[in-house]
Amino acid sequence: xxxxxxxGNPKADYVEFDSYIxxxxxxxxxxxxxxxxxxxxNLQLHDCIGCYTCWLKTPGVCCFNDGIEDILKEYLAADVVxxxxxxxxxxxSALLKRVNDRLLPLGxxxxxxxxxxxxxxxxxNRYPKTTLLLDNxxxxxxxxxxxxxxxxxxxxxxxxxxxxxxxxxEEITDEVVNI
Amino acid sequence: xxxxxFNGSPKLGINNTGILLESFITGFQETPDNEVExxxxxxxxxxxxxxxxFEAAEAVLIAxxxxxxxxxxxxxxxxxxxxxxxxxxxxxxxGFLVQFGFVEAIHARGLEKYLEHLTKALDCDYEGIIIKGGxxxxxxxxxxxxxILMGAYEIGKTYGIEKVFNKEQLDKYSAPEIQKKQNPFVxxxxxxxxxKLYWEKSFKKNGVTYESSFARPYxx
Ligand SMILES: Cc1cc2nc3c(=O)[nH]c(=O)nc-3n(C[C@H](O)[C@H](O)[C@H](O)COP(=O)(O)O)c2cc1C
Numbered sequence: 001x002x003x004x005x006x007x008g009n010p011k012a013d014y015v016e017f018d019s020y021i022x023x024x025x026x027x028x029x030x031x032x033x034x035x036x037x038x039x040x041x042n043l044q045l046h047d048c049i050g051c052y053t054c055w056l057k058t059p060g061v062c063c064f065n066d067g068i069e070d071i072l073k074e075y076l077a078a079d080v081v082x083x084x085x086x087x088x089x090x091x092x093s094a095l096l097k098r099v100n101d102r103l104l105p106l107g108x109x110x111x112x113x114x115x116x117x118x119x120x121x122x123x124x125n126r127y128p129k130t131t132l133l134l135d136n137x138x139x140x141x142x143x144x145x146x147x148x149x150x151x152x153x154x155x156x157x158x159x160x161x162x163x164x165x166x167x168x169x170e171e172i173t174d175e176v177v178n179i
Numbered sequence: 180x181x182x183x184x185f186n187g188s189p190k191l192g193i194n195n196t197g198i199l200l201e202s203f204i205t206g207f208q209e210t211p212d213n214e215v216e217x218x219x220x221x222x223x224x225x226x227x228x229x230x231x232x233f234e235a236a237e238a239v240l241i242a243x244x245x246x247x248x249x250x251x252x253x254x255x256x257x258x259x260x261x262x263x264x265x266x267x268x269x270x271x272x273x274g275f276l277v278q279f280g281f282v283e284a285i286h287a288r289g290l291e292k293y294l295e296h297l298t299k300a301l302d303c304d305y306e307g308i309i310i311k312g313g314x315x316x317x318x319x320x321x322x323x324x325x326x327i328l329m330g331a332y333e334i335g336k337t338y339g340i341e342k343v344f345n346k347e348q349l350d351k352y353s354a355p356e357i358q359k360k361q362n363p364f365v366x367x368x369x370x371x372x373x374x375k376l377y378w379e380k381s382f383k384k385n386g387v388t389y390e391s392s393f394a395r396p397y398x399x
Contacts, residue, residue: 047252049221050190050244057385059394073397089258090297091249098252108393109378111370116359118281118370124395147296151289154248 003028003176004078004128005037006071008085008096012041017086017135020165024082024133027169028176036074040095043067047098054105060123062105072105076124080160080176084133090144092134129160129179133172136164180342181214182207183236185229187243187254189221195314196242198321199278202328203240203309206335213339220257230260238272239303244314245279249290258297266302273298274306274344280315284353287312307344309334310353316377 005025009017021037028035046064053063062068075081083100085092092100110121132152134145145162152159160179163172184204188194204215216236220229233239243254250258275294277287287310298305309331317324330352337345358366382392 047189047256048246050188050194050246050251055392056381056387059387059392060396061394069397076397077399089255089262090300091255091258091293094252094255094259097247097249097255100247100249101252103247109381110374113358113363113366113370116357116363117283117285118358123393124398143296147289147293150292151249154286154289 001033001079001177002077003033003035003080003082004074005035005082005084005133006096006099007037007039007041008083008093008099010041010088010093010095011086014086017084017165020135020169021084021133024169024172027173031173033176036078038071038074040099045098045102048101048104052109055107055109059108060105062102068099068102071099072103075103075106075128076126078128080179081128081130082133082163083130086135087137087141087144087148091148092132127157130155130157131161131163131179132159133163133165136166180212180238180339181216181236182238182240183216183218183232185218185220185233185239185241185257187220187241187251187257189244189246189251189253191221193318194244195278195317196244196276198318198324199276199311199314199328199331200242202331203276203335203338206332206337207339209336210339221253223256226253226257226260229257230264233261234264234268236271238274238306240274240276240306242276242278245277245287245290248286249293261301265300268301268303271301271303272306273301273303274338275308276311277308278311278314280312282313282355283358284310284312284356307346307349309344309349312353 005021007021025035025037045066045068051063054061083096085096106123108121108123112119112121149162184200186196186200188196207213218229218232220226243250277290279286291308294308295305311327314327317327334348334352337348379389
């Protein structure tokens with residue numbers, strides 16, 4: 001399988017998180033998966049400014065040419081995307097959320113009814129399964145997990161799985177093939 | 180009462196959050212001596228400045244559009260600036276206004292739980308949340324949004340008088356929760372109309388055809 005890991009750790013001095021991701025990558029590669037790991041804090045990505053250029057002017061293409069293209073390409077090419085982030089203020093990092101917002105070009109503005117509520121038409125035929133990997137350092141993180149899950153479960157393409165860095169990387173590697 | 184209002188729309192210019200807030204503020208200021216401080220956040224520096232204003236404020240309303248079922252990344256940047264204040268904001272009142280494109284309130288219910296939790300972790304008093312869908316077009320067509328704006332005015336007015344949100348009023352304003360009661364057939368026709376009259380028209384204005392609107396630049 002092709003697996004894309006988006007590392008949303010904003011802090012270079014939080015090395016444990018980055019090395020966990022590196023271990024996970026190796027573990028996945030050991031099982032013959034093709035893994036790409038993108039360190040988001042090394043890119044100078046803009047926040048989405050809600051201009052809708054990617055829907056109305058240059059369909060499918062963002063107004064910012066700041067490296068988001070490569071992420072979108074990798075995203076679409078993957079079978080599984082692992083959005084990863086430390087929990088900061090009980091939620092995923094702003095850095096990871098930024099990429100979440102910048103996925104707008106993958107959709108189309110047209111409305112459809114899905115599960116009794118409004119939704120958008122999908123631009124592409126095929127999308128990867130999305131998963132979340134969160135750290136788990138403090139006593140409050142259990143509750144954050146539930147809150148984050150609640151929000152992400154509502155999202156368009158859903159959330160296939162939520163993992164914690166408390167799990168060992170082999171466990172996640174085993175689970176990846178079954179989602 | 181002095182209310183510090185934070186507008187976290189990431190847009191650079193005119194924005195739906197701001198228009199909705201205008202109506203809210205008009206209602207709020209119907210009560211003499213009610214005062215408003217507006218804080219606009221839409222770039223890195225403004226998130227830092229906003230955190231300082233937040234610390235100093237007595238009563239706060241944080242307003243923003245729903246982005247992918249949550250707060251826009253920029254608003255999260257602002258919230259991260261508040262980390263040193265966790266547990267230290269005793270007595271500060273904090274409410275929220277979240278508006279968005281889809282009509283049903285359910286889209287923001289996950290986020291609502293998060294915002295309440297966060298507010299309590301700061302040791303602020305959680306005031307409640309104004310949730311309003313169907314707000315996509317209000318900055319383009321204020322007349323068409325009369326009901327939405329009137330509702331925001333009424334909520335502002337009540338808040339201005341009573342200094343607390345009226346839960347019943349907020350629930351009524353947020354409706355519908357989901358579309359289950361609507362006939363799916365009617366909904367489909369309605370969506371087709373919106374797609375045709377609104378979106379296709381916008382494509383055309385930008386020189387984009389119906390077919391090219393479905394472009395897949397990154398198809399494998
Ligand atoms: C990146 C992005 C993500 C969005 N996500 C949602 C969403 O999840 N649900 C929704 O109903 N509207 C969504 N919207 C629409 C906005 O919430 C809506 O247009 C809002 O009125 C914009 O407010 P503003 O003009 O104050 O920025 C999204 C818009 C953008 C640009």
